[in-house]
Amino acid sequence: xxxxxxxxxxxxxxxxxxxxxxxxxxxxxxxxxxxxxxxxxxxxxxxxxxxxxxxxxxxxxxxxxxxxxxxxxxxxxxxxxxxxxxxxxxxxxxxxxxxxxxxxxxxxxxxxxxxxxxxxxxxxxxxxxxxxxxxxxxxxxxxxxxxxxxxxxxxxxxxxxxxxxxxx
Numbered sequence: 001x002x003x004x005x006x007x008x009x010x011x012x013x014x015x016x017x018x019x020x021x022x023x024x025x026x027x028x029x030x031x032x033x034x035x036x037x038x039x040x041x042x043x044x045x046x047x048x049x050x051x052x053x054x055x056x057x058x059x060x061x062x063x064x065x066x067x068x069x070x071x072x073x074x075x076x077x078x079x080x081x082x083x084x085x086x087x088x089x090x091x092x093x094x095x096x097x098x099x100x101x102x103x104x105x106x107x108x109x110x111x112x113x114x115x116x117x118x119x120x121x122x123x124x125x126x127x128x129x130x131x132x133x134x135x136x137x138x139x140x141x142x143x144x145x146x147x148x149x150x151x152x153x154x155x156x157x158x159x160x161x162x163x164x165x166x167x168x
Contacts, residue, residue: 024110031114031143035126042128053133059140060124066139075123082116100161104154111147118144 042048042058049055063070064078086109093105118125127140 020106023106024113027107027110027143027147028114028117031111031147032117034128034143035118038126038128047130053131055130055132057128057130057140059127059130060122061127061140062124065145075119079116079119082112082119086112086116098158098162100154100158104151104158106151107147107154108151111144111151114144114147115142 038056038058042056044058044060047055047057061067061070062075063073089105089109089112093102093109096102096105115125125142125144127142127145129142129146130140131138
């Protein structure tokens with residue numbers, strides 16, 4: 001009987017790995033394909049109004065988040081730093097024992113890899129989602145940035161839950 005349980009558990013873990021592989025491919029592909037469409041069909045610095053608070057645009061981000069260090073740090077250095085961060089996050093992922101933390105790290109890695117590939121191919125990252133309210137503008141971003149933000153939120157929520165559970 002124990003042998004069947006072990007085989008079933010092995011199949012379950014294979015399915016989880018396959019699920020993550022498919023999710024990784026879909027997330028990275030969605031980000032890179034959206035950037036491909038923006039690059040080929042929207043002129044640089046053109047803004048297309050979608051709603052009163054959302055525009056689609058085409059911006060080249062030569063820096064990191066929100067264009068910080070733009071044209072100060074060379075692209076290849078940002079790629080190396082990005083790869084080092086992905087390696088560290090992968091280490092955390094492999095050693096994580098919590099599902100929410102694991103998925104949060106995994107989604108952050110997907111976003112980081114997508115932006116690293118974009119920077120490697122172009123020397124910059126294409127940003128195209130542009131939120132604003134009246135005269136207040138949020139810097140443009142892309143799907144990979146959304147993945148990273150969602151992953152960070154998942155990890156923060158997990159930490160809050162762990163702290164709450166320790167207090168009980």
